[in-house]
Every structure is written in structure tokens, then in C-alpha cells.
Amino acid sequence: MRRIIDVSIITGALLGLGGVLLVYLGNPANSGICVSCFIENIAGALQLHKNIRMSYLRPELIGFVLGSTLMATKTRRFRVRGGSAPVIRFFMGFFLIVGCTVFIGCPIKMFLRLSAGDLTAIAATVGLVFGVWVGVRYIKGGFALPRDEELPRINGFVIPLFTFLLLVFLFLNPSFIKAGQKGPAAWHAPLPISLLIGLAIGAFAQKSGLCITGGVRNFLLVRERTLLNGVITAFLVALIFSILLGQFRWGMNAQPASHLSHGWTFLAMALVGFVSILIDGCPFRQLIKAGQGDVDAGVTTLGMLVGGGLVYVWVLGSTSAGPTFQGKIAVLIGMIFAAVVAMAFRKKKGGSQSLKLKATQL
Amino acid sequence: MLFPLLKGQGYHGEQIVDWLDKLSIAAIAGLTLITVGMLANQEMITRRHDNAEGVAKGGEDSYALQMEMDKKIYEEVVSLKEQGHYPEAMAKLETIIKKYPENSLSYVYLAQLYLEQGELRETIHNYRRAVEMEADYVDERTPLFIGNEIKKLVTEGREKFSREKALKPKDKEVRKALKDVYYLQSRLAGGCE
Known part of the structure; x- marks a missing residue:
């Protein structure tokens, strides 16, 4: 037990330190690590959208997946399982990115923004915790997606191999892969450092099972603090290094890549929290699970990638001016979709009996 | 494996x-x-x-081509501005905006003309419109970068409008001006957007 706690805290520390260090070395402000922003970058690099300012194959995400694969293979925890509501998981992945893009950041970036003094992330934190709490209520109320099952091993290698292909593209730089020379895409830490940090975080996250929403969920559900300690460590380490490296700017206004529509920030991150509980993991955790052979998480990752493209094509993402109308509508649709799924997969006590009764009445 | x-x-x-x-x-x-x-x-x-x-x-x-085209479009505006004929320059700009609604440079010139006339609020508002249309104005890696000029103005604007807000907390115009200031400051701060 003690060892698991240590790994979780080490992962948290790596996440916090990596997030701040990558900004210091060239990543966009407050975006040292952001799964949703980086997924959008990768979608742009693959030409799933045409915003060249957001097109770059981020090595950090490649590192997360491959680090997880290497660690899982080494520790014999590469287990190929899947087949649990794949289409639903795909759309959940899409809505995860919608929620993140309306807030402008994933749960990791949320605490990185908070640790850099961005007070607009408070509404996001409250929203995320609220979303997790709603998800936990559904779990307590009998929600569970169908059980996954063991699949032939080749299934588990598809996402890691696809990620490895992206790594090859990153080094070969073929012309069909776009890399923006301006905007956030042009802001990046040196490739080897980004990749190494990604690999290290991916490997430790696989070992510890660290998940931002998972930490909150475990605490709310059974008062278990292992993962939450990792999350808190990540925040504290990021806070300390933000101050030390001069990245700390306290305030609500004029923060990089942020807006003042707190209500929509709350709702967007509530959507992320809720969806993350339903599919068992935040966007970061989905990548790590996809790397360790979880085919369902791989499907979610593909949903996130498509989402990363469509949020630009459909102009769902927020700017400093606030969320767009389309973005607000997409968050609401996401909430409806998640609630319908949560209700549809509830196994209520006596449910089968009452259904039988209704059937005989018909 | x-x-x-x-x-x-x-x-x-x-x-x-x-x-x-x-x-x-x-x-x-x-x-x-x-x-x-x-x-x-x-x-x-x-x-x-x-x-x-x-x-x-x-x-x-592509930047050079665009700048060359813009030079021709805004030749008269620049000339009128240099001669101090601000109302005429603004009237000409209105015509250009109707003809080329997607050209963000119109709003940069509009901002500069308002600045010449001491209208800080309108200056900042038009810089905001320009940046909303063309993010390169606040991207130091592009030749269009005018971020330093904007930064100076928003710093001045923030102090001025914060003072005005303290005096008139319910004034909608002051709050709108402060929103423009915060927007531009956020864009100047960078980040993934």
C-alpha cells in the first residue's frame, strides 16, 4: 500500500514539475501539459482542422502513450480488454474535448492554471468536482457500463503503434503533417525534452493509475486518498515551481488563454467530470489506459482526436472573449448525452422484475 | 514484444x-x-x-503580398492621416470596411486615428476588433506584430478605466472598456488559444 502511495505521489510530482518546466522551456503559457490542447494540436497536424496556429505533433502526448506501453509491457500489466459500449465511449471522448475546449484546458491544465495564479480556474475546479460528484451519485445508483472482455492481443497494440507512427512523423516531418510556425503551435519546448518528460510521466502514470477525476471520485466514493494525494502533490509542486520560475501571476483578469464566463467554465468542466466518471478516467487517464492495452480507452482516445478536429471546424472553442454560442450548445448537448447514458445503464434493484411485469402487462 | x-x-x-x-x-x-x-x-x-x-x-x-496589397488599399487613408485630416481619413476607412470587411488592418488604422484624437476607449476597442480578426498582431513571430504598441495602450487604459470604474461602478461604457483591456491583455499573455 505504502509503495502505491509513493508512486502516485511521484507521478503527481512529475506532472507538476513537467507542466511548469515545459512552459519555462518554450510551451505556451500555462500549457506545459494540456491533453485537450495537445490533442487539438495533433488533430491539426493530421489536418483534421485547418487552424495552422494549432497544428503541431505534440511529443508529450506521444510520450504519455508510449511510456505507458513500455511500463505495462515491462511489468506484465499489458492487458488487452475491450468491447464495453465502444460507440458510446467514442462520443464520450468527443464530449470530453468539447468540455475542455469551452473551458480552454483539460483537468491537468486546470490545476496548472490555478497553480500559476489564474483564479478563473476556480470555477473550473468547482465544476469538475461537481461533475465527478454527479457521476458518483449515478455509480451509487447502480450505473455501470457493460463489462469489458479479453480480446486478442493485436487489438491492444493498435493505438501504441499509431502513436509510434506519429513519433516517426515527428522526426521525418513529412509534408502532409502540418506544423504551425506561429501561434501556440510555434511555442514548444525542445523535442527530446518534451518527449522524455512525456515518457516518464506516461510510465509512472501507468504504474500508479493516477487520474485527476479518479482521485476525486475515490475520495467521494470510499474516502480513499491515494490518487487524490498524487493530484494534490501535482498542484503543490506546480505552485512551488511556478513561483520559483517567475510564472506565477495572481489574478482573475488578463490571464493567458482564459475567459471570464465563469458559469460556462463551471458547466464545461462539470461535463468533463461527469463524463470522466462514466467512462472511468479523465482525458489523461484515457491516454494512459490506451497505452496499456485498454481498447475501450483507445476508442475514447479516437473520439477525443476527432473532437480535437471538429471543435475548430465547428468553432466550439472559447477565446479570451468567452465561449461561442456553438460551444455553449455543444456543452448542453454533451450534458444531455451523458445523462441519458447514465440513466440507460443503471441497474436498479428489482429493475428486471418490474420490467418483466410491464412486459406481461403488454 | x-x-x-x-x-x-x-x-x-x-x-x-x-x-x-x-x-x-x-x-x-x-x-x-x-x-x-x-x-x-x-x-x-x-x-x-x-x-x-x-x-x-x-x-x-504571402505576408509581403498582403502588405503590398494593403499599401494600395490604404494609401489615401495614410496620406490623410499624415496631413491631420482625421474625419476624412475615417470616412475613407468606412468605405474600405464596406468593400473589404475581412481586412483587419482597417481596424488598426481606425484605432490609430482614434488615438491621434485622444479617444483611448475607442482606440482599445478597435485594436480588440483587429486582434479578434487577425491573431498575428499579438504574435511576435510574425511581421504583423504590433503587440508592444497595444501593450502600452492597454496598460494606460487599465489604470484609467479602473479609476473610472471606482468612481462610476455602474457605468456600462467603462465596464465595456475594461473588458476590451482584459481581452487584449489575455491575448498578449499568450497561451493555447
Whole structure:
């Protein structure tokens, strides 16, 4: 037990330190690590959208997946399982990115923004915790997606191999892969450092099972603090290094890549929290699970990638001016979709009996 | 690590390597080599000779072309501005905005004209419209960058409008002006957007 706690805290520390260090070395402000922003970058690099300012194959995400694969293979925890509501998981992945893009950041970036003094992330934190709490209520109320099952091993290698292909593209730089020379895409830490940090975080996250929403969920559900300690460590380490490296700017206004529509920030991150509980993991955790052979998480990752493209094509993402109308509508649709799924997969006590009764009445 | 996947390992874990497996492995290896070779040949050579220079030069060329076109469009506005005929310059700009609604430079000139007339609120508002349309104005890696000029103004604007807000907390115009200031400051701060 003690060892698991240590790994979780080490992962948290790596996440916090990596997030701040990558900004210091060239990543966009407050975006040292952001799964949703980086997924959008990768979608742009693959030409799933045409915003060249957001097109770059981020090595950090490649590192997360491959680090997880290497660690899982080494520790014999590469287990190929899947087949649990794949289409639903795909759309959940899409809505995860919608929620993140309306807030402008994933749960990791949320605490990185908070640790850099961005007070607009408070509404996001409250929203995320609220979303997790709603998800936990559904779990307590009998929600569970169908059980996954063991699949032939080749299934588990598809996402890691696809990620490895992206790594090859990153080094070969073929012309069909776009890399923006301006905007956030042009802001990046040196490739080897980004990749190494990604690999290290991916490997430790696989070992510890660290998940931002998972930490909150475990605490709310059974008062278990292992993962939450990792999350808190990540925040504290990021806070300390933000101050030390001069990245700390306290305030609500004029923060990089942020807006003042707190209500929509709350709702967007509530959507992320809720969806993350339903599919068992935040966007970061989905990548790590996809790397360790979880085919369902791989499907979610593909949903996130498509989402990363469509949020630009459909102009769902927020700017400093606030969320767009389309973005607000997409968050609401996401909430409806998640609630319908949560209700549809509830196994209520006596449910089968009452259904039988209704059937005989018909 | 991957080899067991190619050896016909079925659901029950039996290791069967028959002639079809051997043929498949040979074909996969051959196809992989051909693909990698073709990619390397096409991409490495093309990139070295055309792309690497082309992308960078292409970017600069498009900026130069746009600037040349803009010079012609705004020639009269610049001339009127230099002579101090601000109302005439603004009238000309209104015509240009109707004709070229997507050209963000109109709002930069509009902002500069308002600044010449001491209208800080309108200056900042028009810079905001320009930045909303063209993010390169606050991107120091592009030739369009005017971030330092905007930064100076928003710093001045923040102090001025914060004071005004303290005096008139319910004034909608002051709050709108402060929102413009915060927007521009957020864009100047960078981040993933």
C-alpha cells in the first residue's frame, strides 16, 4: 500500500514539475501539459482542422502513450480488454474535448492554471468536482457500463503503434503533417525534452493509475486518498515551481488563454467530470489506459482526436472573449448525452422484475 | 514484444506457424520495407529541396503580398492621416470596411486615428476588433506584430478605466472598456488559444 502511495505521489510530482518546466522551456503559457490542447494540436497536424496556429505533433502526448506501453509491457500489466459500449465511449471522448475546449484546458491544465495564479480556474475546479460528484451519485445508483472482455492481443497494440507512427512523423516531418510556425503551435519546448518528460510521466502514470477525476471520485466514493494525494502533490509542486520560475501571476483578469464566463467554465468542466466518471478516467487517464492495452480507452482516445478536429471546424472553442454560442450548445448537448447514458445503464434493484411485469402487462 | 502477435496465436494461446503465417510475415516485412523506402525517398528529398525552403519562403511571400496589397488599399487613408485630416481619413476607412470587411488592418488604422484624437476607449476597442480578426498582431513571430504598441495602450487604459470604474461602478461604457483591456491583455499573455 505504502509503495502505491509513493508512486502516485511521484507521478503527481512529475506532472507538476513537467507542466511548469515545459512552459519555462518554450510551451505556451500555462500549457506545459494540456491533453485537450495537445490533442487539438495533433488533430491539426493530421489536418483534421485547418487552424495552422494549432497544428503541431505534440511529443508529450506521444510520450504519455508510449511510456505507458513500455511500463505495462515491462511489468506484465499489458492487458488487452475491450468491447464495453465502444460507440458510446467514442462520443464520450468527443464530449470530453468539447468540455475542455469551452473551458480552454483539460483537468491537468486546470490545476496548472490555478497553480500559476489564474483564479478563473476556480470555477473550473468547482465544476469538475461537481461533475465527478454527479457521476458518483449515478455509480451509487447502480450505473455501470457493460463489462469489458479479453480480446486478442493485436487489438491492444493498435493505438501504441499509431502513436509510434506519429513519433516517426515527428522526426521525418513529412509534408502532409502540418506544423504551425506561429501561434501556440510555434511555442514548444525542445523535442527530446518534451518527449522524455512525456515518457516518464506516461510510465509512472501507468504504474500508479493516477487520474485527476479518479482521485476525486475515490475520495467521494470510499474516502480513499491515494490518487487524490498524487493530484494534490501535482498542484503543490506546480505552485512551488511556478513561483520559483517567475510564472506565477495572481489574478482573475488578463490571464493567458482564459475567459471570464465563469458559469460556462463551471458547466464545461462539470461535463468533463461527469463524463470522466462514466467512462472511468479523465482525458489523461484515457491516454494512459490506451497505452496499456485498454481498447475501450483507445476508442475514447479516437473520439477525443476527432473532437480535437471538429471543435475548430465547428468553432466550439472559447477565446479570451468567452465561449461561442456553438460551444455553449455543444456543452448542453454533451450534458444531455451523458445523462441519458447514465440513466440507460443503471441497474436498479428489482429493475428486471418490474420490467418483466410491464412486459406481461403488454 | 510484437512477434507473438504475428505467429498465429489464437484465442487459446496455441503457437501455430504454418506456411500461410510465414508467407504473411514475409509479405508484411517486404511491404514495410517498401513503404518506409518510398516514404523516405519521397519525403526526405522533397522536403530538402522544396518544402523546407518553400514553407518558410512561402510564409514570408504571402505576408509581403498582403502588405503590398494593403499599401494600395490604404494609401489615401495614410496620406490623410499624415496631413491631420482625421474625419476624412475615417470616412475613407468606412468605405474600405464596406468593400473589404475581412481586412483587419482597417481596424488598426481606425484605432490609430482614434488615438491621434485622444479617444483611448475607442482606440482599445478597435485594436480588440483587429486582434479578434487577425491573431498575428499579438504574435511576435510574425511581421504583423504590433503587440508592444497595444501593450502600452492597454496598460494606460487599465489604470484609467479602473479609476473610472471606482468612481462610476455602474457605468456600462467603462465596464465595456475594461473588458476590451482584459481581452487584449489575455491575448498578449499568450497561451493555447
